[in-house]
Amino acid sequence: MGELKLENSEQQDWDSCLVAVAETGDRKLFMAFYDYFTPRLRSWLIKLTSDRDLAEELSQEAFLQAWRRAKTFDPKKAKASTWLFTIARNLFVDHKRRQKVEQKHAEKLAGGDIQDVDFGLDNGLVKKAIANLPHQQSQMIYQSYYLGRSHSEIAKATGLPLGTIKSSIRLAFQKLCIELDPL
Amino acid sequence: MNHINHHPDEATLLSYAAGALPRSFAVLIDCHLEQCPQCHEKIFKAEAIAGEFIEHSPPIEANDSDALRDKFFAALDAEPTPQQLAHTVGNEPQLPIEVVAVLSGRDQELPWRFIVPGMHSITLNSSDLHSSESSLKLLRIAPGRNLPMHSHQGSELTMVLQGAFQDELGCFRPGDVADLDHEVEHQPITIGNEACICLVAMDAPLEFKSLVPKLLQPFIGF
Numbered sequence A: 001m002g003e004l005k006l007e008n009s010e011q012q013d014w015d016s017c018l019v020a021v022a023e024t025g026d027r028k029l030f031m032a033f034y035d036y037f038t039p040r041l042r043s044w045l046i047k048l049t050s051d052r053d054l055a056e057e058l059s060q061e062a063f064l065q066a067w068r069r070a071k072t073f074d075p076k077k078a079k080a081s082t083w084l085f086t087i088a089r090n091l092f093v094d095h096k097r098r099q100k101v102e103q104k105h106a107e108k109l110a111g112g113d114i115q116d117v118d119f120g121l122d123n124g125l126v127k128k129a130i131a132n133l134p135h136q137q138s139q140m141i142y143q144s145y146y147l148g149r150s151h152s153e154i155a156k157a158t159g160l161p162l163g164t165i166k167s168s169i170r171l172a173f174q175k176l177c178i179e180l181d182p183l
Numbered sequence B: 001m002n003h004i005n006h007h008p009d010e011a012t013l014l015s016y017a018a019g020a021l022p023r024s025f026a027v028l029i030d031c032h033l034e035q036c037p038q039c040h041e042k043i044f045k046a047e048a049i050a051g052e053f054i055e056h057s058p059p060i061e062a063n064d065s066d067a068l069r070d071k072f073f074a075a076l077d078a079e080p081t082p083q084q085l086a087h088t089v090g091n092e093p094q095l096p097i098e099v100v101a102v103l104s105g106r107d108q109e110l111p112w113r114f115i116v117p118g119m120h121s122i123t124l125n126s127s128d129l130h131s132s133e134s135s136l137k138l139l140r141i142a143p144g145r146n147l148p149m150h151s152h153q154g155s156e157l158t159m160v161l162q163g164a165f166q167d168e169l170g171c172f173r174p175g176d177v178a179d180l181d182h183e184v185e186h187q188p189i190t191i192g193n194e195a196c197i198c199l200v201a202m203d204a205p206l207e208f209k210s211l212v213p214k215l216l217q218p219f220i221g222f
């Protein structure tokens, strides 16, 4: 692995950055990955947990695991951001199991609250793809990815029938796959 | 490997990828993924969507970002290099021991509980699988038996581990998943000569319309 290819898209840089980290064990290089993704991962984790301290804790642990697992990163299988997401998601899921935050989660569900969701995405393909979804579908996508709500929890929160929720998510998923392909 | 005809709803796979499925549902999906590369692909796609969200999220700095960074770097410094750690990390999901027992033909050894003639079940209690919000059960139905007709209060996932059953949606064989919600009413019937063993995840109690009076439901655990 030579120099990071800066003329390529940002993403490929992070992919090769991780590959280089795995090969060389270069901690400084890993900190570049940390510096870029920490504020972004934090952004998602704060929404997911509604708890800044917990978000911070999960984020720090995610990067430690990313370091420990760097050898398992395969850019042919997933992008660096996706790989980091799966690590953080697994930590969040484990945390839910331990702490039973589901209870807290459930308490937060106020009946029929459909507020406008703001993904807050920067300009790019994914922002456009979300903007192209019907309101209800982007809402369901937000509730799944950013609030970590199950179909039944979304039903409780929105008052919509489960079947409607599932078909909204299914349709949104299919459209996002087409618009964002190839990921 | 047998051919799979019935897959979880794509909405269920997306929720799995998002980490949003109740635990019992996620365990059932893990069991299906062991046998289904097709659904694995879809999960990769749903994870890639999340990766895009992370990458394009608005960066948020913490009040004490510098201190956190220093703390992290100190922790990192104490870690061995990734090469030294390479073989110590594994991330394979652990299937419940009861499911492994069924899949390896040792289902007779399990503590089946009688429900009604021709029907036995086991509630998987290991770790946190059983909560007031979701539960995971094994259901064993004798050959040629009807499952009592029921409707669903919430979500339900059923995966066949052994034998087969048939309902309005078709024939379900090992590896197949029925992904239903309370708008669907169905009456599955086992087919073939062996008992049908299913893994059932649900987030609301089943409501049997016949066979089991409603009052008995808490008693039999459904």
Ligand SMILES: [Zn+2]
Binding pocket: B004, B006, B007, B008, B032, B036, B038, B039, B040
């Ligand atoms: Zn499948």
